[in-house]
Amino acid sequence: MMNTLQINGYRAVIKYDPDIDLFRGEFVGLNGGADFYAADIEGLKKEAALSLKVFLDMCKEEGVEPRKAYSGKFNVRVPADLHADITSAATADGKSLNQWVVETLEHAVHS
Numbered sequence: 001m002m003n004t005l006q007i008n009g010y011r012a013v014i015k016y017d018p019d020i021d022l023f024r025g026e027f028v029g030l031n032g033g034a035d036f037y038a039a040d041i042e043g044l045k046k047e048a049a050l051s052l053k054v055f056l057d058m059c060k061e062e063g064v065e066p067r068k069a070y071s072g073k074f075n076v077r078v079p080a081d082l083h084a085d086i087t088s089a090a091t092a093d094g095k096s097l098n099q100w101v102v103e104t105l106e107h108a109v110h111s
Helices: 041-062 080-092 097-109
Strands: 004-007 010-017 022-027 035-038
Touching: 004 041, 010 041, 022 041, 035 041, 080 097
Parallel strands: none
Antiparallel strands: 004 010, 010 022, 022 035
16 A cells, blocks of 8 residues: 555554655554654654554553454445446446445555
8 A cells, every 4th residue: 555654563654744844654543643754764664663662652551452443334425326336336246235345445455
């Protein structure tokens, strides 16, 4: 996935902040915030590892699970014509709507 960095199994999203002329990383899927800044890739990796360590140490100290729990369910609202097109595509592939959407989303995030 583009614009992401993985440290010890935790994923961070990286964006450029033109106001401060640095890259900003933020770990996602956490029960709290852990961000970091650097001017280059090596700096990002170093600062990410440090930020994550501080966050994980705090979680351990406070008895907090570091990762958010996800139910595996979410609602998506789409226009009626898109809903019809998705249903047609799923049927044409011989799949349920849910199976087709899951596979499409998996492909989107792993490409």
